Amino acid sequence: xxxxxxxxxxxxxxxxxxxxxxxxxxxxxxxxxxxxxxxxxxxxxxxxxxxxxxxxxxxxxxxxxxxxxxxxxxxxxxxxxxxxxxxxxxxxxxxxxxxxxxxxxxxxxxxxxxxxxxxxxxxxxxxxxxxxxxxxxxxxxxxxxxxxxxxxxxxxxxxxxxxxxxxxxxxxxxxxxxxxxxxxxxxxxxxxx
Amino acid sequence: xxxxxxxxxxxxxxxxxxxxxxxxxxxxxxxxxxxxxxxxxxxxxxxxxxxxxxxxxxxxxxxxxxxxxxxxxxxxxxxxxxxxxxxxxxxxxxxxxxxxxxxxxxxxxxxxxxxxxxxxxxxxxxxxxxxxxxxxxxxxxxxxxxxxxxxxxxxxxxxxxxxxxxxxxxxxxxxxxxxxxxxxxxxxxxxxxxxxxxxxxxxxxxxxxxxxxxxxxxxxxxxxxxxxxxxxxxxxxxxxxxxxxxxxxxxxxxxxxxxxxxxxxxxxxxxxxxxxxxxxxxxxxxx
Ligand code: SF4
Ligand code: SF4
Numbered sequence: 001x002x003x004x005x006x007x008x009x010x011x012x013x014x015x016x017x018x019x020x021x022x023x024x025x026x027x028x029x030x031x032x033x034x035x036x037x038x039x040x041x042x043x044x045x046x047x048x049x050x051x052x053x054x055x056x057x058x059x060x061x062x063x064x065x066x067x068x069x070x071x072x073x074x075x076x077x078x079x080x081x082x083x084x085x086x087x088x089x090x091x092x093x094x095x096x097x098x099x100x101x102x103x104x105x106x107x108x109x110x111x112x113x114x115x116x117x118x119x120x121x122x123x124x125x126x127x128x129x130x131x132x133x134x135x136x137x138x139x140x141x142x143x144x145x146x147x148x149x150x151x152x153x154x155x156x157x158x159x160x161x162x163x164x165x166x167x168x169x170x171x172x173x174x175x176x177x178x179x180x181x182x183x184x185x186x187x188x189x190x191x192x193x
Numbered sequence: 194x195x196x197x198x199x200x201x202x203x204x205x206x207x208x209x210x211x212x213x214x215x216x217x218x219x220x221x222x223x224x225x226x227x228x229x230x231x232x233x234x235x236x237x238x239x240x241x242x243x244x245x246x247x248x249x250x251x252x253x254x255x256x257x258x259x260x261x262x263x264x265x266x267x268x269x270x271x272x273x274x275x276x277x278x279x280x281x282x283x284x285x286x287x288x289x290x291x292x293x294x295x296x297x298x299x300x301x302x303x304x305x306x307x308x309x310x311x312x313x314x315x316x317x318x319x320x321x322x323x324x325x326x327x328x329x330x331x332x333x334x335x336x337x338x339x340x341x342x343x344x345x346x347x348x349x350x351x352x353x354x355x356x357x358x359x360x361x362x363x364x365x366x367x368x369x370x371x372x373x374x375x376x377x378x379x380x381x382x383x384x385x386x387x388x389x390x391x392x393x394x395x396x397x398x399x400x401x402x403x404x405x406x407x408x409x410x411x412x413x414x415x416x417x418x419x420x421x422x423x424x425x426x427x428x429x430x431x432x433x434x435x436x437x438x439x440x441x442x443x444x445x446x447x448x449x450x451x452x453x454x455x456x457x458x459x460x461x462x463x464x465x466x467x468x469x470x471x472x473x474x475x476x477x478x479x480x
Contacts, residue, residue: 033245035288053383053399085395088238089383090347094357101348110242122391130236130243133251137233139202148390160428160469167467169209175202178231179301186299190246 022074025112029069032108037101042066048092048102058082062092062102069105078113082106084122124148134187137177142170194321196267196312197259198226199277201420202234203270207428208420210464214449215269215314217463221456222322226267229258235276237421238344238387249289250296252280257297260307267312269449271419274313275344278351281311315345315418315448316354319362324369329457331371332479337451338377338412339363340403342384342422357381363448367416370455375410379403386421389429397433400425404433404441414444414475416451423447427470444472454479 026039042063049061060068060080068077083106092102114123128147133139142161145153154161164170177183204212219226232255241248256277259266266281268274283289284304294304318324341360349357360381364374384403385396403426407415415426427445434440445468453463454476465472 031245033241033249036286053385054395057395085388085392087343087383087385087388087396087399088242089343090357091343091381091383093348103348107242108245111244114243120391122388125391126239126243129239130247133234133236133240134247138205139234141202141206145390163469164207164428167209167469169207169467171206175205177233182300183233186296187247187250189299190250190296191244 022072025072025074025077026069028112029105029108032111034105034108037104037108038099039066039070039105041098042070042096042100043098045097047095047097048100051091051095052086053089053091054085054087057085062086062106065109066100066102066105069109077109078116078118083110083113084120134184136174136180137183138175140174143174195225195227195264196317197229197262197264199229199232199255199259199266199268199273201232201268201270201273203420203424208270208423208447210450210467211269211418211420211423211447213462213464213467214447214453217458218318218449218453218456219314221453221458222318222324222327224317224322227262227264229255229262229266232258235273235280237272237276246292246296248276249280249283249293252276253284253293254297254300254302256281256284256309256311257302257304259311260305260309261303263307263309265310265312267314267317269314269418269447270421271313271342271345272421274311275347275351278311281309282351313345313352313354313418315362315366318448318452319366320354324366324452324456328370328455330455330479332451332455333371335372335475335478336375336411336413337367337372337416337446338375338407338410338414339367339380339448340377340407340415340417340422340426341380342386342417342419343381345418346381363416363418366448367451370451372451372455375407375412377407377410377412379406384422384425386419386425389425396425397429397436400429401433401437401439404430404443405439408441408443412443413478414446414472416446416448418448427468430470442470442474444468444470444475446472446475 049063060082236251346360347357355362385399389396
């Protein structure tokens with residue numbers, strides 16, 4: 001294949017790796033809530049990246065990420081740190097002049113990345129968070145900290161925990177919905193589908 | 194007017210003063226709140242990024258409970274409000290509705306066609322009610338920075354009652370209370386709440402910028418309506434001070450606490466003693 005030269009050079013994150021493209025990615029993104037994200041309306045203006053509070057730390061800016069999803073560049077997208085740096089602040093979604101919803105695109109890709117087996121602290125935390133909600137319907141924060149960070153986290157957070165307890169903000173009994181079993185089973189079944 | 198009131202996980206734990214002050218202030222303004230029976234967590238900004246359908250079902254569950262009561266849903270927490278409003282919108286979409294209904298039916302719930310609105314306390318306070326005639330103790334001399342964060346006003350097609358770019362509702366309410374509102378340019382910048390635990394350093398940096406600006410403007414406190422923001426700004430304030438070797442000691446108050454004070458309600462009745470960063474400097478200024 002003849003390599004096309006570009007006078008200014010194209011940034012690596014925007015180069016197309018034809019052999020790594022995968023149309024299935026766009027379809028899966030749609031299935032994970034991307035139907036309303038208007039991915040194909042993106043005109044690469046960069047407004048989303050311009051307003052993103054975490055852009056400076058991201059390896060793929062929101063604009064490039066949307067492009068990569070459009071093109072189905074599965075590997076680049078799933079490996080990107082952007083997924084875990086995005087704080088779902090919706091600034092990009094609010095500002096996009098084309099009605100694209102990069103926040104929803106990223107949310108969808110995160111769910112796909114987890115299914116594909118991507119592992120890191122953010123994935124672990126998010127999974128434990130959801131697991132605990134599935135269990136009783138209401139979050140019990142000390143349990144979340146213990147499961148995520150182990151005893152060390154509990155020790156690190158002990159001072160805060162004691163202060164909160166003294167203010168009557170931390171109950172020793174985890175709250176729950178009326179029928180946790182039914183609640184939990186319905187959600188587990190939905191994931192398996 | 195009567196609402197199904199959805200407190201959510203935080204208002205029953207770390208944000209108890211938001212729960213207490215919302216109830217007291219709404220009662221004073223003759224709005225009846227009936228706590229949503231058997232509510233559950235909305236899934237926050239996290240659940241949808243683990244599994245879309247789980248996220249939707251979690252948020253929709255509370256909306257459906259309110260529908261079955263035939264009452265509008267009122268949330269105080271910005272996150273609960275945002276996710277519930279998003280779910281209410283999804284229930285209007287045939288495909289989404291079918292997926293949600295299947296999960297909720299398995300939970301033993303019935304999904305009706307009842308139409309209800311999902312509202313936020315700030316929206317009701319600024320757009321439905323007139324607090325001005327009820328102000329008994331104007332907070333003259335108090336300088337506040339109003340912080341909106343993300344989920345209260347964004348994205349606009351889900352919220353829609355205030356600008357996502359330059360919101361003013363909290364500013365207006367604080368002004369009605371007699372407080373002086375500083376020009377807080379970071380008022381819509383994210384505090385990093387959803388990524389706090391796994392990306393602590395990043396979140397701390399984001400929160401620090403907010404504290405820095407509020408402090409430099411000479412604000413006596415930050416006013417907000419989100420327990421997640423408050424978690425970063427107040428509960429983790431000592432950690433940020435330690436990490437960056439700075440000293441803020443900046444009280445963080447919920448808008449309902451501020452309004453309660455201006456309505457002449459006793460601070461303890463509003464839960465002001467429940468803060469970890471002492472609210473005494475604020476009280477000293479207004480009494
Ligand atoms: S702001 Fe919208 S149109 Fe512009 S690059 Fe971002 S997603 Fe694409
Ligand atoms: S939602 Fe995510 S990508 Fe969009 S502006 Fe916020 S942090 Fe950046």
